[in-house]
Amino acid sequence: MVFKGHMDYLHCIVARNSSNQIITGSEDGTARIWDCKSGKCTQVIDPAKDLKLKGSASWVGCVALDASESWLACSSGRNISLWNLPASECVSKIPTRACVQDMLYDNNQILTVGTDPLLNRFDMNGTILSQIQCAPSSSFSISLHPAGVMAVGGYGCLVDVISQFGSHMCTFHCQCV
Secondary structure (H helix, E strand, O other): OOOOOOOOOOEEEEEEEEHHHHEEEEOOOOEEEOOOOOOOEEEEOOOHHOOOOOOOOOOEOOOOOEOOEEEEEEEEEOEEEEEEOOOOOEEEEEEEOOOEEEEEHHHHHHHEEOOEEEEEEEEEOEEEEEEEEEOOEEEEEEEOOOOOOOOEEHHHHEEEEOOOOOOEEEEEEEEOO
């Protein structure tokens, strides 16, 4: 099946299993919700329009769904917009210090990594709960194990492993090719 609608490169995709949908984020500045059976776009989310950020920060760099699949976080440059999907509305705008390159939900909190060497933890209102220094000067990926251990990968072939309590367990230096 081909999903047609985005006008520029895709940056991210997440599955919304409870409703047989996928959500994509693009350089065209939108996130789109797609029905996997029909291939049709069922909703267009425009965080940059809502944030009044047209221009250099109008791409959607990453998206994340909470466990209930009712809350969507979208990054647009140095901003995150939080969407209540059942109500189809943006309920919160979170400014960040640097561009967000990956994020995920941990219960009712949002973990982000990006173009600064920090792992950020926000509550649903956008309050920073913690910032943990990371070895990569820019981080591209974050992963969370069910036991609470996090891995942050980024520039310089570095991967930090961080405990559920926020302390570094170790840093791996991968061999770059």
